[in-house]
Amino acid sequence: MRARRFALLAAAAALLVGAAPAPDPAPAPVLPGFGKILIASDSTASVYGEDRYPQTGWGQMLPCGLDAGTEVVDLAMAGRSTKTFIGEGRWDGLMARVQPGDVVLIQFGHNDAYKAKPERYADPATTYRDNLLRFIWQVRGARAIPVLVTPVGQHMFGPDGKAKANFADWSAVMRELSTPTQTPLIDLEGLSRAWLDQTGEAASRGYYLHAPAGAFPGFPKGIDDDTHFSELGARRIADLVAGALKELNLPLSGHVLAERPLLLRTTPLGRRGCQ
Known part of the structure; x- marks a missing residue:
């Protein structure tokens, strides 16, 4: 009798267990929210003092396309390639500042292509490629987001x-x-060349660093530079970068302004600020 009762109880328990709802699935891992932007690059993106005006890096103007409070840490440095950025400890210095959720913009190539300076040159198929892979994996290892530019x-x-x-x-x-590597990409070469083609050679000249003698204290003899940007040029390239960031569907994308009038100015402010 006792054995039969035990069997009935066991059967009832089995029915109850079978009828019980399946446990909820484990929650998806919570990814860190957006933190800040860090820029690893060369002179085209770097910060310049007022003594060098109108020379301006696009990274210097990028905050003007972002909502208030979005931090941009511009660690770009003139004359650097992937090779020298690593060799001089600048990459390690950047990584020491990276936190989960940050976005690291990585733009190199101008100096990597400079064969006349072997200390900078990075063969695209070998050294340059390996350096980019190092950047990608180390940023990912810090739970941040690398973006190739x-x-x-x-x-x-x-x-x-x-x-x-x-x-x-x-x-x-x-x-x-x-x-x-599933790494977000901003094809700034393609975007900037399309903009240059649309604007035209003559009309786009003023966006680069061209000035006659005596026009600016920082360039008393004048300057003709087809690589670096004037204030207006840096604003326009920063707009291309900001627009591309908005389209990447990253946590950062929501911090890019839908309208960026300061970056699309047609006359210079005579300064580099966003006010």
Whole structure:
């Protein structure tokens, strides 16, 4: 009798267990929210003092396209390639500041392509590629988001009237790495060349660092530079970067202003601020 009662109780318990709802699935891991932007790059993105006005880096103007309180840490440095950025300890210094949720913009190529200075040169298929992979994995290891940015175009045009792709091999490596590593990419070379083509060679000249003698204290002899930007040029390139960031669907994307009038100015402010 007792054995039969025990069997009935066991059967009832089994029915109750079978009828019980399945436990809720484990919650998805909570990813860190957006923190700040850090920029690893060269002179085209770096910060310049008032003594160098109108020379301006696009990274210097990027905050003007973001909502108030979004922090941009611009660690770009003139003359640096992936090779020297690592060799001088600048990359390690940047990584020491990276926190979960940060976005690291990585734009190199101008100096990596400079064969006349072997200390800078990084072969696109080997050294440059390996350095980019190191950047990607280390940023990911810090639970931050790497974004590859192809080298920005120069004010140089071919016989067909189109802006030249002077860093095509280095840009190609970035594009090639983006897919298998699932790394967000801003094709700034393509975006800037399309903008140059649309604007035209003559009209776009003022966006680069061209000034006659005596126009600016920092350049008493004048300057003709087809690589670096004036205030207006830096604003316009920063707008291209900001627009691309908004389209990447990252946590950062919601902090990019839908309208960026300060970056799309047609006359210089005579300063680099966002006020």
